[in-house]
Each structure stands twice: as C-alpha cells, then as structure tokens.
Amino acid sequence: MDEPARIWVFGYGSLIWRPNFNYTRKNVGHIKGFVRRFWQGSVSHRGTPFSPGRVATLVQEKMGSVWGVAYELVGNAQIEEAMKHLNARECILGGYRKHVLPFHLPAKSEPPISVLVFTATPENDLYLGPAPTEDLANQIATTKGASGHNAEYVLRIASFMRHLLPGEQDDHLFQLDDKIRRALKSSRVTICVVLGHQKESEYIGGATDALRTDDCECKKSTAIRLVKVPSGNDRRVSIDRTYNISRLEPVASAQG
Numbered sequence: 302m303d304e305p306a307r308i309w310v311f312g313y314g315s316l317i318w319r320p321n322f323n324y325t326r327k328n329v330g331h332i333k334g335f336v337r338r339f340w341q342g343s344v345s346h347r348g349t350p351f352s353p354g355r356v357a358t359l360v361q362e363k364m365g366s367v368w369g370v371a372y373e374l375v376g377n378a379q380i381e382e383a384m385k386h387l388n389a390r391e392c393i394l395g396g397y398r399k400h401v402l403p404f405h406l407p408a409k410s411e412p413p414i415s416v417l418v419f420t421a422t423p424e425n426d427l428y429l430g431p432a433p434t435e436d437l438a439n440q441i442a443t444t445k446g447a448s449g450h451n452a453e454y455v456l457r458i459a460s461f462m463r464h465l466l467p468g469e470q471d472d473h474l475f476q477l478d479d480k481i482r483r484a485l486k487s488s489r490v491t492i493c494v495v496l497g498h499q500k501e502s503e504y505i506g507g508a509t510d511a512l513r514t515d516d517c518e519c520k521k522s523t524a525i526r527l528v529k530v531p532s533g534n535d536r537r538v539s540i541d542r543t544y545n546i547s548r549l550e551p552v553a554s555a556q557g
Contacts, residue, residue: 313369354451438480
C-alpha cells in the first residue's frame with residue numbers, strides 16, 4: 302500500500318496556539334537563519350483598514366532562529382482542508398507567501414524536516430516595516446480586529462516562549478511584550494480583557510483590582526476565580542475556569 306501524502310506546516314505566530322485545522326501531530330522546534338519581527342500589517346485579524354495591527358513575519362538574519370510549532374498533515378483530505386484554510390488566512394487576508402525551510406527539533410540528534418512556512422515580504426501591500434519598539438508597542442496596545450486584540454497576539458507568543466522554552470531568548474519579542482504590558486496598564490486595560498477572558502463591558506474600575514496586574518491571573522494552571530460586578534449592584538458573580546498554562550485557553554469550566 303502506498304504511503305499517504307504528508308506535509309509539515311510551521312507556525313511562529315497565532316498558529317502556535319490557534320491552528321484552526323485538523324492535524325496528526327505537532328512538534329515544538331525552530332528554524333535557523335531568521336528572526337521574528339512584527340513588521341507585517343493586519344487589517345482583518347488583528348486590526349482594521351483604518352487602524353492596522355501588527356503581526357509577525359520572518360526577517361533573514363544569519364545567526365538568528367525562530368521557535369514555534371510544526372504541524373504534521375497526513376492524507377489528502379487533511380492536507381486539502383488545512384491548505385484551504387491557510388491560504389485564505391495567511392495569503393488572501395494576511396498577504397503572506399509560502400516557502401519551504403528546514404525545521405529543527407530540540408533533540409540535536411534528530412534530522413531536520415522540511416516545513417511549509419508563511420512569510421511576508423516588503424513587496425506586499427500590508428507590509429509596515431520596522432519601527433522603534435515603543436511605537437510598535439503603542440500601536441499594538443491600541444488595535445484590535447476580527448480575531449481579537451492585537452496585544453493578545455504578542456502576549457501569547459511571549460508566553461509560549463517563556464513557559465515552554467525558558468532557556469531560549471527572543472529579545473525583540475520580550476522587550477515588545479514588556480512595553481505592551483506597560484502601555485495597557487497606563488491605559489487601565491487588564492490582561493484578562495486583552496486575552497478575551499473578561500469583556501470590557503464587564504470590567505468595573507476599582508471592583509476587580511486583583512486583575513490589574515502585569516500578568517493575567519488566568520495564566521495559572523490551577524482553577525482561578527474571575528469576579529464580575531454588575532453595574533449598580535454590589536452582588537458579585539464568580540466564575541471558575543481552569544486554564545492550560547502552555548496554551549492559555551480554557552480546558553474545563555464550572556460555575557461556582
């Protein structure tokens with residue numbers, strides 16, 4: 302019997318936590334010769350035509366490396382379904398192009414595998430290019446699109462690096478993450494709002510000060526309690542949610 306068709310797709314942005322397609326397995330690893338930079342504009346997923354957001358692309362740098370997640374697609378049906386989704390998400394809406402690069406697993410004894418990678422170049426209409434980190438942070442902290450807050454995009458990538466790859470450095474990412482958090486805090490926007498765990502309309506200033514921190518309480522791997530205070534009412538409604546620290550998404554919910 303012939304072996305089924307199979308390909309690997311590498312994600313270094315939102316594909317890390319939200320692939321939105323079926324896959325057979327996934328591996329954490331890196332590609333060499335590139336760095337991750339937030340130089341691509343987004344007018345759909347993380348921004349609008351009137352207020353573009355910024356998302357990641359790859360920029361060549363000889364000694365650079367970019368960590369992310371590679372997804373294995375096996376069989377024509379799985380491949381076709383995923384590629385249809387990715388072409389719309391990355392190419393039509395995102396302005397990215399497809400390339401094939403070697404992907405390296407953490408175990409150096411493992412040979413590299415070829416992965417499909419989506420990158421954006423200065424030739425596409427959505428490319429914004431470099432800017433001072435402070436300017437990047439202020440832009441990202443104040444934009445949102447159909448997929449959510451632009452800040453969520455950066456914070457989740459940084460969380461992936463810190464929690465799953467604590468020995469790896471990504472200075473550009475971590476500096477940007479820090480400045481975005483500062484910008485959000487100065488604007489009195491909580492991380493829980495940015496991550497979509499709490500609606501802005503449910504946040505009452507002063508009533509949930511426990512959430513006004515540099516880190517979202519929802520990052521804890523144990524059950525945490527978010528408190529909503531209905532307007533004009535002192536009654537508190539509590540919701541318990543358990544979050545998976547490696548993916549920052551609910552894995553179980555129970556009302557209390």
